Amino acid sequence: MDVFKFGGASVNSAEGVQNFFKIVQSYKNESLIVVSAMGKTTNALEQIADNFFHKKNDLVQKQFEEVKAYHFDIIKALFSKENTLSVAKIDVLFNDLNAYLQKPASLNYEFEYDQIVAYGELLSTTIISEYLRQKGVKNQWVDIRRYLKTNDTFGEAKVDWELSRQLIPTAFTFQDTFIYITQGFIGGTSSNLTTTLGREGSDYTAAILANILDAREVSILKDVPGVMNADPKWLPDAKQLKRISYQEAIELAFFGAKVIHPKTIQPIREKNIPMHVRSFINFFDQGTLVSEASIEKSAKIPIFIQKKDQRLISIRPKDYSFVIEENLGPIFSMIAKHRLKVNLTQNSAISFSLCVDNSKNIDKLIESLKENYEVRYNDNLELITIRHYDSDSINQMTEGRNILLEQKSRDTAQYVLECN
Ligand code: ASP
Ligand code: MG
Secondary structure, three states: OOEEHHHHHHHHOOHHHHHHHHHHHOOOOOOOEHHHHOOOOHHHHHHHHHHOOOHHHHHHHHHHHHHHHHHHHHHHHOOOOOHHHHHHHHHHHHHHHHHHHHHOOOOHHHHHHHHHHHHHHHHHHHHHHHHHHOOOOOOOEEEEOOOOEHHHHHOOEEEOOOHHHHHHOOOOOOOOOEEEEOOOOOOOOOOOOOEOOOOOOHHHHHHHHHHHHHOOEEEEHHHHHOOOOOOOOOOOOOOEEOEHHHHHHHHHHHHOOOOOOOOHHHHHHHHOOOOEEEEEOOOOOOOOEEEOOOHHHHHHOEEEEEEEEEEEEEEEOOOOOOOHHHHHHHHHHHHOOOOOOOEEEOOOOOOEEEEEEEOOHHHHHHHOOOEEEEEEEEEEEEEEEEEEEOOHHHHHHHOOOOOEEEEEEOOOEEEEOOOO
């Protein structure tokens, strides 16, 4: 059995769904297909959740109608007039969401977020499953929330591996079914409340299912030919990497390469399942193989990763106590409490700097730090990471730029730079 993950960009239009159908139809093995929300639907639903929570009812209604219209444009292009059954199934989802939005919001933002945002994946998978059925391709739609169990940290739920290991095999038996379609990104608590695994979490879903079901391989379908040595939208002459190790993939994802979600590798590495990152447009091209074997040293080329919208925060204890011994613990628990993603840290005796993704929680962190620390920060920065760096690649990235912080290890050089 093989696991596939189709991202939002691959199914953002009727043509995308038709392309999906062609790939699935030509595939000859048992497959479990994980799909994310169509196009930018998750962002749109995020807005709705936000406005719903803040009781901006007019905006909620307007945005709901927009999301509905976007999906119905696709549906109209895909489904024949006679196929009222499929359209009715999709209508039920929109009616449910609409009914939810008419009720008063609870006081838990993350909870409301998950209940609303999950509709993106429920809609995309229903549309796709129904389309395949209309085209005569038998498939089973699975509501993954009943099987992929998580705790109740809404917005970034942790997988309950024990429960999921018991339940997931009961849903995907492959007895009378050759193709399963299910949702990425979402799960459910043991009391069946909807949760999400964190933004871009569908790759992770694919990896979890592959691990639990002992898949033969995983394919992540992308709008790029594979893993590249840089985002081609940023560096147009980026080259494709043919083969990378699990470890390299984890490092790349951690440093911010968007092509793979950081949590994806661990579950497939544990079972030694090979993963292909390949294009959904040229599906039969080779793509990038992620597996145990590492690349030859000579084949290593510099890999560039850019993270925008960074903030550099410098913290100095007011009482001049040492950072490492006395303050690192409390500083990191504050960071964890505000759920910030730290990309780089550096310290001296009495000062500590960290580079973090910008988010509204940073100001809260800075406020709480100010009690015991002097805090300074710069914003609008970018973090450039170079794996397997050499002097040419460093020059290419830093020449003429103002470097606020740099750090080098044997394999990796990182620069916090002012934006030009
Ligand atoms: N639809 C979700 C998101 O956009 C999950 C995913 O695409 O992986 O974050
Ligand atoms: Mg997506």
